[in-house]
Amino acid sequence: MFxxxxxxxxxxxxxxxxxxGRTVFENLMNSDFPGKIYGVNPNAKEINGHKIFSxxxxxxxxxxxxxxxxxxxxxxxxxxxHKLKGAVILSGGFGESNREDLDNELKKISDKFGxxxxxxxxxxxxxTKNDLNATFLPLSRVRMPPKGRVSILxxxxxxxxxxxxWAGNIGLGISKIASYGNQLLIxxxxxxxxxxxxxxxxxxxxxxxxxxxxxxLIEVAKRGKKxxxxxxxxxxxxxxxxxxxxxGAMAGNFKVFxxxxxxxxxxxxxxxxxxxxxxxxxxxxKTKVKKAGIVxxxxxxxxxxxxxxxxxxxxxxxxxDNLQKNLISKFPKRVSVSNPIDLTGDATPExxxxxxxxxxxxxxxxxxxxxLLLQLPKLTEGIVKVIDKFKKGKKxxxxxxxPGFYASKVNEQIKGVPxxxxxxxxxxxxxxxxx
Amino acid sequence: MFxxxxxxxxxxxxxxxxxxGRTVFENLMNSDFPGKIYGVNPNAKEINGHKIFSxxxxxxxxxxxxxxxxxxxxxxxxxxxHKLKGAVILSGGFGESNREDLDNELKKISDKFGxxxxxxxxxxxxxTKNDLNATFLPLSRVRMPPKGRVSILxxxxxxxxxxxxWAGNIGLGISKIASYGNQLLIxxxxxxxxxxxxxxxxxxxxxxxxxxxxxxLIEVAKRGKKxxxxxxxxxxxxxxxxxxxxxGAMAGNFKVFxxxxxxxxxxxxxxxxxxxxxxxxxxxxKTKVKKAGIVxxxxxxxxxxxxxxxxxxxxxxxxxDNLQKNLISKFPKRVSVSNPIDLTGDATPExxxxxxxxxxxxxxxxxxxxxLLLQLPKLTEGIVKVIDKFKKGKKxxxxxxxPGFYASKVNEQIKGVPxxxxxxxxxxxxxxxxx
Numbered sequence: 116m117f118x119x120x121x122x123x124x125x126x127x128x129x130x131x132x133x134x135x136g137r138t139v140f141e142n143l144m145n146s147d148f149p150g151k152i153y154g155v156n157p158n159a160k161e162i163n164g165h166k167i168f169s170x171x172x173x174x175x176x177x178x179x180x181x182x183x184x185x186x187x188x189x190x191x192x193x194x195x196x197h198k199l200k201g202a203v204i205l206s207g208g209f210g211e212s213n214r215e216d217l218d219n220e221l222k223k224i225s226d227k228f229g230x231x232x233x234x235x236x237x238x239x240x241x242x243t244k245n246d247l248n249a250t251f252l253p254l255s256r257v258r259m260p261p262k263g264r265v266s267i268l269x270x271x272x273x274x275x276x277x278x279x280x281w282a283g284n285i286g287l288g289i290s291k292i293a294s295y296g297n298q299l300l301i302x303x304x305x306x307x308x309x310x311x312x313x314x315x316x317x318x319x320x321x322x323x324x325x326x327x328x329x330x331x332l333i334e335v336a337k338r339g340k341k342x343x344x345x346x347x348x349x350x351x352x353x354x355x356x357x358x359x360x361x362x363g364a365m366a367g368n369f370k371v372f373x374x375x376x377x378x379x380x381x382x383x384x385x386x387x388x389x390x391x392x393x394x395x396x397x398x399x400x401k402t403k404v405k406k407a408g409i410v411x412x413x414x415x416x417x418x419x420x421x422x423x424x425x426x427x428x429x430x431x432x433x434x435x436d437n438l439q440k441n442l443i444s445k446f447p448k449r450v451s452v453s454n455p456i457d458l459t460g461d462a463t464p465e466x467x468x469x470x471x472x473x474x475x476x477x478x479x480x481x482x483x484x485x486x487l488l489l490q491l492p493k494l495t496e497g498i499v500k501v502i503d504k505f506k507k508g509k510k511x512x513x514x515x516x517x518p519g520f521y522a523s524k525v526n527e528q529i530k531g532v533p534x535x536x537x538x539x540x541x542x543x544x545x546x547x548x549x550x
Numbered sequence: 551m552f553x554x555x556x557x558x559x560x561x562x563x564x565x566x567x568x569x570x571g572r573t574v575f576e577n578l579m580n581s582d583f584p585g586k587i588y589g590v591n592p593n594a595k596e597i598n599g600h601k602i603f604s605x606x607x608x609x610x611x612x613x614x615x616x617x618x619x620x621x622x623x624x625x626x627x628x629x630x631x632h633k634l635k636g637a638v639i640l641s642g643g644f645g646e647s648n649r650e651d652l653d654n655e656l657k658k659i660s661d662k663f664g665x666x667x668x669x670x671x672x673x674x675x676x677x678t679k680n681d682l683n684a685t686f687l688p689l690s691r692v693r694m695p696p697k698g699r700v701s702i703l704x705x706x707x708x709x710x711x712x713x714x715x716w717a718g719n720i721g722l723g724i725s726k727i728a729s730y731g732n733q734l735l736i737x738x739x740x741x742x743x744x745x746x747x748x749x750x751x752x753x754x755x756x757x758x759x760x761x762x763x764x765x766x767l768i769e770v771a772k773r774g775k776k777x778x779x780x781x782x783x784x785x786x787x788x789x790x791x792x793x794x795x796x797x798g799a800m801a802g803n804f805k806v807f808x809x810x811x812x813x814x815x816x817x818x819x820x821x822x823x824x825x826x827x828x829x830x831x832x833x834x835x836k837t838k839v840k841k842a843g844i845v846x847x848x849x850x851x852x853x854x855x856x857x858x859x860x861x862x863x864x865x866x867x868x869x870x871d872n873l874q875k876n877l878i879s880k881f882p883k884r885v886s887v888s889n890p891i892d893l894t895g896d897a898t899p900e901x902x903x904x905x906x907x908x909x910x911x912x913x914x915x916x917x918x919x920x921x922l923l924l925q926l927p928k929l930t931e932g933i934v935k936v937i938d939k940f941k942k943g944k945k946x947x948x949x950x951x952x953p954g955f956y957a958s959k960v961n962e963q964i965k966g967v968p969x970x971x972x973x974x975x976x977x978x979x980x981x982x983x984x985x
Contacts (some may be wrong), residue, residue, distance in 0.1 A: 252927070256924065271850035273926060276895075277848065281954060353865075360886050360888065387952065387971075418759055419789075420792075421791070425787060492688055520715060520718060537823050539820075540823075
């Protein structure tokens with residue numbers, strides 16, 4: 116219901132453009148959300164050409180989105196809860212500000228009217244399928260990410276804001292985003308359960324500082340079969356202290372958490388770059404990786420990839436004599452055909468094609484790191500088509516393409532595979548999906 | 551002489567636009583290089599409107615740049631070496647291809663004519679001051695990086711190509727770039743010595759797989775006083791093997807290398823992102839860091855920064871009661887004034903200004919991580935001026951600004967400080983300049 120309402124009402128639609136309630140309303144009005152959208156403000160009849168409703172003349176609506184001060188949320192809900200199935204409360208100022216009295220009022224309202232309450236103190240929900248964006252992020256700041264099969268949940272609102280924007284930036288296809296804030300009545304494990312059963316979600320991303328109820332989460336997780344990538348923050352003494360001050364969450368012991376995650380066969384990351392890139396990789400490939408092949412056009416970058424794969428516990432595949440002979444016969448003498456395959460500075464897209472094709476057939480290779488130095492004159496835009504050819508292959512590929520002038524133009528055209536700036540990053544990502 | 555020739559001659563200027571010799575020539579012709587530029591090709595009198603010289607009618611020239619096959623280099627040099635003071639040989643096909651006979655010929659020529667020889671098998675030299683670009687990277691691929699005080703040396707050519715382009719991308723100001731290849735007659739330690747004595751170089755970056763002569767390098771290094779950032783590749787079993795196949799260099803034991811580097815008080819990085827960002831940081835600030843302060847507008851990112859600082863051995867500064875009281879009096883109640891200072895999702899540029907100013911005055915703070923989530927509505931472009939104000943302050947600052955739609959526009963305007971995508975990266979960089 117939170118992700119697929121037939122109608123929504125925004126409480127707190129101000130005449131002032133910069134007010135968050137107005138932003139939520141404008142976002143929805145400018146979207147392709149197919150349902151009815153009602154703006155609510157007791158002191159206005161019309162804003163920006165749209166009819167505005169009072170609490171009295173508001174009809175029955177599936178979902179209310181509240182962006183008004185905490186006390187006003189409670190007061191308003193008492194009047195309109197009977198017209199709503201659910202409420203997303205974006206506003207803060209409840210339990211996290213020592214207003215447990217307001218929390219109690221919300222609980223009473225939920226009991227009395229049978230209304231479901233999301234939040235409070237969160238960024239809200241987003242569903243790319245029906246273009247439902249119930250967040251207060253203006254579209255001038257953050258575009259909706261591309262539609263996809265990855266759903267992400269996070270207590271922290273600002274973190275989700277960055278995740279959304281970053282996902283758009285790297286072309287990570289999103290299904291749903293859930294920022295759940297204080298978890299007064301709807302908890303992390305319930306949202307996880309929802310995603311586990313959601314046919315539009317194939318991969319789940321979970322940013323977590325502390326859990327509401329570890330046991331219940333494990334129960335839910337054990338029933339689910341989808342890949343889950345967890346980004347755990349609050350893992351050091353300093354981090355746990357900061358997490359406590361941030362969400363009030365007890366971050367708990369990281370070793371215990373890691374043990375649980377291992378048991379659940381979830382994959383764990385400890386930084387944002389890896390989180391988003393592993394989600395992207397997992398949205399395409401589900402296999403685990405033990406040994407990797409490298410194709411490069413710069414020897415130095417091949418060395419860096421070799422170093423970092425070893426550092427993160429991934430072996431360099433030993434390439435068969437057959438493969439090596441085959442490549443020797445096709446390539447100029449200067450090319451090194453052991454792993455890394457170093458096509459050298461004269462590498463062409465065709466040479467990459469040959470080398471990647473060979474590695475795809477090699478049983479000892481579980482994944483391939485492809486290093487593109489687009490500074491080199493013979494490595495042309497033709498490489499986009501070559502990568503395209505392998506992005507639906509059986510083996511995960513990660514493209515390393517350092518930032519640059521021409522590089523940024525070509526990188527933009529490479530879609531549907533993780534692209535990272537350095538061999539270090541690529542190796543780190545593979546280590547997350549290590550067998 | 552290699553970096554400040556009064557005149558240059560390019561050997562191998564082809565009629566074909568895509569040939570590297572032609573690229574070198576066109577790059578120079580389209581640059582502001584103030585000296586005379588001669589194109590040489592025995593079979594042409596004019597190319598693209600430029601007069602082309604034969605070996606016979608070529609006058610005396612400071613620097614010859616050779617982009618012709620290895621055997622032709624030797625043959626040509628025998629004829630023209632008496633007209634040249636130095637030669638940069640970009641071409642490969644010498645010792646690295648088992649043609650030690652050609653190496654010997656080059657040595658003989660150098661002895662006989664007193665000509666200095668750079669390379670062979672390299673990307674050549676670049677000097678932003680006089681716009682001398684003696685590399686074969688087309689300007690359609692790589693723009694000259696901004697002028698600055700950082701000089702970089704590397705054996706590997708393709709690595710330098712990427713460094714150049716990446717430097718341009720992050721606005722790292724470059725003085726000189728030296729890709730030295732086979733080091734037949736001019737070695738890494740000689741170039742290092744040159745940079746140590748070059749008044750236009752303030753910070754030195756050194757990408758290294760293996761050293762030509764460790765003892766001599768240490769001698770040179772001990773005489774120098776400039777900060778050196780070393781990017782060492784070939785540090786694991788796999789990496790050392792790859793380095794051997796790449797440059798033939800024996801990468802040696804990383805622990806020994808680290809010991810030497812520590813003794814020299816050089817700073818060591820093991821990946822490209824850190825290399826470039828630490829160079830940028832060191833081109834502004836020379837101080838070492840033990841404790842850091844964090845200012846964030848997202849609690850989750852504050853937790854991530856706390857985690858990663860601890861992971862990389864940097865302490866979170868304890869903020870004085872005075873500072874905390876002062877900030878409490880200035881900020882809304884929801885702001886957390888311990889370290890990290892969490893301005894929360896309503897943060898404005900003015901609030902960042904207040905918080906950073908306070909940290910700048912705090913003796914317990916050696917460096918500041920500033921986390922900008924430009925998705926948040928109240929964090930406007932005004933932040934550019936705020937960062938500007940502190941970029942010449944005494945304490946290193948690193949801006950964390952994750953990629954995004956509006957973020958990318960603002961990030962482009964923030965100049966002169968390291969900007970990274972994640973707290974992890976910022977912490978890693980500070981760990982490199984750790985006290």
